[in-house]
Amino acid sequence: MSVQYNPTWRYGGNQLKLWRMKANVSREELGAAANYAPDTIKAMEQGVRMPTPRVLDAADELCGAQGMLSAAKGYVRGQKFPARAQDFMEREREAISLWSYEATLIPGLLQTKAYATALIGNRHPPLDDETVESRIAARLERQSLLASSPPVAFSYVLYEAVLRTPQVDREQLLHLLDMGQRRNITLQVLPFASAIPAALLGPMVLLETRNHERLAFAEGPLMSELSDDPEVVCTTTERLSMIRTEALSPAKSAPFIERMVDGQ
Numbered sequence: 001m002s003v004q005y006n007p008t009w010r011y012g013g014n015q016l017k018l019w020r021m022k023a024n025v026s027r028e029e030l031g032a033a034a035n036y037a038p039d040t041i042k043a044m045e046q047g048v049r050m051p052t053p054r055v056l057d058a059a060d061e062l063c064g065a066q067g068m069l070s071a072a073k074g075y076v077r078g079q080k081f082p083a084r085a086q087d088f089m090e091r092e093r094e095a096i097s098l099w100s101y102e103a104t105l106i107p108g109l110l111q112t113k114a115y116a117t118a119l120i121g122n123r124h125p126p127l128d129d130e131t132v133e134s135r136i137a138a139r140l141e142r143q144s145l146l147a148s149s150p151p152v153a154f155s156y157v158l159y160e161a162v163l164r165t166p167q168v169d170r171e172q173l174l175h176l177l178d179m180g181q182r183r184n185i186t187l188q189v190l191p192f193a194s195a196i197p198a199a200l201l202g203p204m205v206l207l208e209t210r211n212h213e214r215l216a217f218a219e220g221p222l223m224s225e226l227s228d229d230p231e232v233v234c235t236t237t238e239r240l241s242m243i244r245t246e247a248l249s250p251a252k253s254a255p256f257i258e259r260m261v262d263g264q
Helices: 007-022 027-034 038-045 053-063 070-074 083-092 113-120 129-147 170-179 230-246 250-261
Strands: 095-102 153-159 185-190 204-209 214-219 224-227
Touching: 007 038, 007 053, 027 038, 027 053, 053 070, 083 095, 083 129, 083 204, 083 214, 083 224, 095 230, 113 129, 113 170, 153 230, 170 185, 170 250, 185 230, 185 250, 204 230, 214 230
Parallel strands: 095 153, 153 185
Antiparallel strands: 095 204, 204 214, 214 224
């Protein structure tokens, strides 16, 4: 499986490495000057992580780059979204309807800031502070889609396991109840007792754009796939329909969540 690189990060990292080697500065020396581990410096040089302003300034001074490395700070910036999800985010803004099933996490559009921070801030490998802040802000900004005009029809089914993870606190549960009251949002819970094989294969999203193009999106820990292939879209539709049939109705899902808020 290939790694997806940010081209700007990769170019900045390559320049960082070239200047460092030219000046005979080790990764350990640069890491010590910028307060980063040598492996983190390596990841920045490879374009896997963003070269931070602190590293660029430290390298500029150590390598005698006379401002040429520090100048990259204006061009190398944190991504709002992981590269593997950016295509989906673009198409999501064109959606008139979105069906979602989640087996492990609260969907991004329904997350509180505290929940989003717990997830993004504890990624492995860890993200630098600037990228964490950028992605949290982008996730919260993205939630404006829930109140867009004309309204987008959102339908969510959450597996019970999603609601029972340690990161889901009372605030997050109450937020879900509040979201479920909106006219354009349908929220259902799939209890453990109703789980079917189709629900154990992972999360998925089906969206329809303003041009009535239907797209299926499947996201995993290391890669994601956005597809307009009719066969993939059909299979996703069938899985989602089966899961929605087995899930509690919206009217029964709300009391289910309320009991969790009350600790029952």
